[in-house]
Amino acid sequence: MKDLPKLELHLHHEGAAPPAFIRGLAAEKNVDLSGIFEPDGSYRFDGFTHFLSVYEAATSVLQSPEDYARLTRAVLEQSAEAGVIYTESFVSPDFCGGRDVEAWRDYLHAIREAAEQAERDMGITMRAIVTCIRHFGPEKARETALCAAETVGDFLTGFGMAGDEMKGTPEDFAYAFDMAREAELRITCHSGEWGDPKSIARTLDVLRPERLGHGVRAAEDPRLMERLAESGVVLEVCPGSNVALGVVPDWASHPIERLRRAGVRVTVSTDDPPFFHTGMVREYDRLADTFGWDEEVFRELALTAVDAAFCDDETKTRLRKRIET
Template identity: 65%
Template sequence: MSLAALPKVELHLHLEGAAPPEFIRRVAAEKRADISRAFGPDGGYAFADFARFLEVYEAATSVLTTPEDYHRLTLAVLEASAAEGVIYTEAFLSPDFCGGGDVAAWREYLAAIREAAVTARARHGIEMRGVVTCIRHFGPDTAKRAALCAAETAGDFVTGFGMGGDERRGRQGDFAYGFDMAREAGLGLTTHAGEWAGAHSVRQALDDLRVARIGHGVRAVEDPDLVARLAEGQITLEVCPGSNVALGLYASVADHPIAALRAAGVPVTVSTDDPPFFRTALTAEYAALHAAFGWEEEDFAELNRTALGAAFCDAETRARLMKRIGGAV
């Protein structure tokens, strides 16, 4: 079985979080910005816990200050994803980092990102869609601005809206206004929940935000009734095992609940979250799951069919890509 050769679908990827550390160091040097605190002795991103991870993430992102920076970043990220066999990816894009939440500035950044995505598709055969993401620890008012940016640019490239950031701040329902705005614009909805805030945050996301997908969601396994609800409603989880292990949520992939959730009928998918931060890649994630649970090629094909079925893309794109992973629409 060649895991590298399998065509893959990724639904949970933060664009800035996928920035190779050498790329960020190069941009920082060009701008004479000192963010050496973000890196360890080996040159990789350095953090000891989730709070420090957020600090390092935002330090790295701070050097990305122009649409051209994001054009270059998108090309680098999509090239790396394509090398892992990814044929479709949804990247989280934050207007807070791309123009400070101003719609006009956001349009300029988005145009640069989209242009890079078109180039990557021609070069590498990878499709990208953008999921505009508000940042939870920036607060509900900032989330409203991000949602407005999403609604104003919704279409065939910006197809979703979600929320990332520190899951321990506030409640999911505090952000309902922004999610309602995005829903009215026809965007697919997802939110980070069930990672650090526990199973109750998944319930909040379902009840208060009415999302179709959950980012992470793995702590739902602690509540059997919630697991049954996810399975019955076919709520897709964007699971990132390597991220969860790297941040200490679980001791190892073998201890991770993805297999238990899948066995219970919950639609699960596999993503890398912020791959260079967590020293991972999608093929490495598959290899770890194969080693831990004995999953084979058909298991991964099923996971990718599930992911594509839950993707925030149009029917034509889904049908075309489904043929590449060997499934029916």
């Protein structure tokens, strides 16, 4: 599966940081992060809430645009090694300059320069999606949306929301999403990882995303699956993450095949791969082993991801050619 061209639409930039990279930065800055690592050097966490805390602790050593340039290079190297030809990475002004627009510009410029160099060196294309952090609250989400609106372009193309899905309501964040939409940013939103089908429906009604991050609990409601299929809303499914965090008990129980057979448009991503001991090759291998998917199914998934990608038509045409050949 390594040689199959892959697209990834749901990747958290900091969450994709290799543990060795974060340990190295911590050593450079004399920051003690030993408590977030296992003896073997991997990230240590217990459950989703603790995962968020460990994620934010690891992010604390990313303190400058140069740090993010180095991070971007490290993340794209591991993605390219797995056969990823296009990735959309979630980035947040909350971690890049404290939601100050001018500071955010510097961080984004550094990320973009590193991404463009990676494309020249490794053939992987990146686009950025700004995410507000749900558990930071709606006021900070508005500040994050302003940063996104001020820097929208051919590299920063989308806006979404991550974090603790059980905090607040979609209505709390409607202003931020409206601001992003008015700036012509494409819209996605985490929903249906922990929240039930009713919360997914409310997200669709209020925030009007064209994609959903995770969305797997939609499989519990046939009417919601029918709505997703008819509307064409695409799910950014992260099976390995769902298993690791206990959203589902095991791979055999994952609803991705049920969603796909119901006509819901699904894609495959890794979410925060080093945290969940996964990668795109492992995701493909486990899906093939569990559901009997062959290369034709994975090709269909890749083409669905091209259609759903937040990039220009010229880039999509180039990606389709790479998949089809």
